[in-house]
Amino acid sequence: xxxxxxxxxxxxxxxxxxxxxxxxxLSRAAANPPEQITLKHPAMTGKETAMNNQxxxxxxxxxxxxxxxxxxxxxxxxxxVVSGYxxxxxxxxxxxQVCSGRTGHxxxxxxxxxxxxxxxxxxxxxxxxxxxxxxxxxxxxxxxxQYTTAIFFHNAEQKRLAEESKTKLAAxxxxxxxxxxxxxxxxxxxxxxxxxQRYCKRHEDRYKLYRKGSGREDFVRENWGGKDKIExxxxxxxxxxxxxxxxxxxxxxxxxxxxxxxxxxxxxxxYAVARKNGTExxxxxxxxxxxxxxxxxxxxxxEPLFSSKDKFNSGTGWxxxxxxxxAANVKEKKDMGYGMIRTEVRSTHGDSHLGHVFDDGPGxxxxxxxxxxxxxxxxxxxxxxxxGYGEYRKLFQDKTK
Numbered sequence: 001x002x003x004x005x006x007x008x009x010x011x012x013x014x015x016x017x018x019x020x021x022x023x024x025x026l027s028r029a030a031a032n033p034p035e036q037i038t039l040k041h042p043a044m045t046g047k048e049t050a051m052n053n054q055x056x057x058x059x060x061x062x063x064x065x066x067x068x069x070x071x072x073x074x075x076x077x078x079x080x081v082v083s084g085y086x087x088x089x090x091x092x093x094x095x096x097q098v099c100s101g102r103t104g105h106x107x108x109x110x111x112x113x114x115x116x117x118x119x120x121x122x123x124x125x126x127x128x129x130x131x132x133x134x135x136x137x138x139x140x141x142x143x144x145x146q147y148t149t150a151i152f153f154h155n156a157e158q159k160r161l162a163e164e165s166k167t168k169l170a171a172x173x174x175x176x177x178x179x180x181x182x183x184x185x186x187x188x189x190x191x192x193x194x195x196x197q198r199y200c201k202r203h204e205d206r207y208k209l210y211r212k213g214s215g216r217e218d219f220v221r222e223n224w225g226g227k228d229k230i231e232x233x234x235x236x237x238x239x240x241x242x243x244x245x246x247x248x249x250x251x252x253x254x255x256x257x258x259x260x261x262x263x264x265x266x267x268x269x270x271y272a273v274a275r276k277n278g279t280e281x282x283x284x285x286x287x288x289x290x291x292x293x294x295x296x297x298x299x300x301x302x303e304p305l306f307s308s309k310d311k312f313n314s315g316t317g318w319x320x321x322x323x324x325x326x327a328a329n330v331k332e333k334k335d336m337g338y339g340m341i342r343t344e345v346r347s348t349h350g351d352s353h354l355g356h357v358f359d360d361g362p363g364x365x366x367x368x369x370x371x372x373x374x375x376x377x378x379x380x381x382x383x384x385x386x387x388g389y390g391e392y393r394k395l396f397q398d399k400t401k
Contacts (some may be wrong), residue, residue: 066083266299303387
């Protein structure tokens with residue numbers, strides 16, 4: 001194929017293909033092979049080290065997911081690759097929504113791999129060899145934030161390894177421009193529509209045409225070489241990308257919690273409050289007048305939120321606290337509902353609506369966390385170890401309040 005082939009984006013390729021199919025009297029679905037891949041997003045928490053620690057998850061955004069998927073497809077140690085969308089706030093987005101650039105999502109892939117057969121640094125090397133890490137505006141012909149590059153780390157080990165790998169690449173002076181690929185915490189992942197999955201295999205000719213026309217193929221060949229140039233880093237316990245131990249709530253991924261499952265897990269009131277941002281009645285809830293010592297955890301994820309040591313009677317009829325027991329587990333969001341400007345608080349891992357925080361509290365920070373009982377589960381101090389929260393037992397060793 002001529003080097004003067006016009007550069008074009010995946011969106012333009014898809015549009016051209018759709019016009020061709022239409023002219024031939026075919027729908028896009030009819031033009032695709034009959035193999036079906038589940039459209040409802042598969043349950044992939046992105047934190048799992050499941051099945052006897054023989055699998056782990058890596059998530060990368062490298063521009064067009066057709067290309068990044070192809071880079072990992074059939075790579076030794078890789079079990080499965082799924083194309084999708086990651087990093088945004090829109091739940092279960094469509095391809096068209098992500099293409100708008102307004103969802104916050106990046107086109108991404110999730111790689112399920114065997115950490116005993118391939119190291120995380122090797123996967124990072126595969127990723128680097130597929131992208132232009134100096135491009136802040138997209139990748140090749142595909143422009144926009146949705147096509148920018150990122151490494152989504154799932155634990156502290158992956159974060160460390162990703163940062164080391166990026167530093168090493170920058171120090172190599174391979175590129176004259178800065179390495180701009182973002183390294184950020186994993187939040188969610190939604191599998192893309194089934195016609196995007198395994199595109200490089202199911203539509204090989206169209207994929208090759210796109211890859212060449214976008215400019216990626218020439219860039220990779222000229223700057224990285226073939227797959228035989230990828231450095232294979234032997235697996236060790238320090239580089240497999242698997243956290244040594246993960247608290248149960250760390251594996252909670254709200255993007256994969258279906259309404260059906262949540263309605264089975266929660267009472268109607270808990271569901272209305274935690275998932276639909278409702279508010280329970282004051283003075284008629286489980287914990288507003290609870291004086292027992294213990295830990296309050298998220299009703300969905302189980303992540304530790306508040307301690308009875310920081311609870312006080314605010315006179316509002318809702319449980320009130322001066323501070324979270326784990327600040328990282330409570331996130332804030334501006335709430336402009338009901339004609340007011342307030343600060344909503346939500347759980348970080350479960351993404352449950354908890355309540356609001358105000359600046360009229362009695363503690364040293366002057367804060368009052370006004371929380372719905374329906375979003376909480378209370379664990380008495382006597383049951384902390386049995387429930388898996390033994391590390392918090394020390395908070396209640398002092399009997400004085």
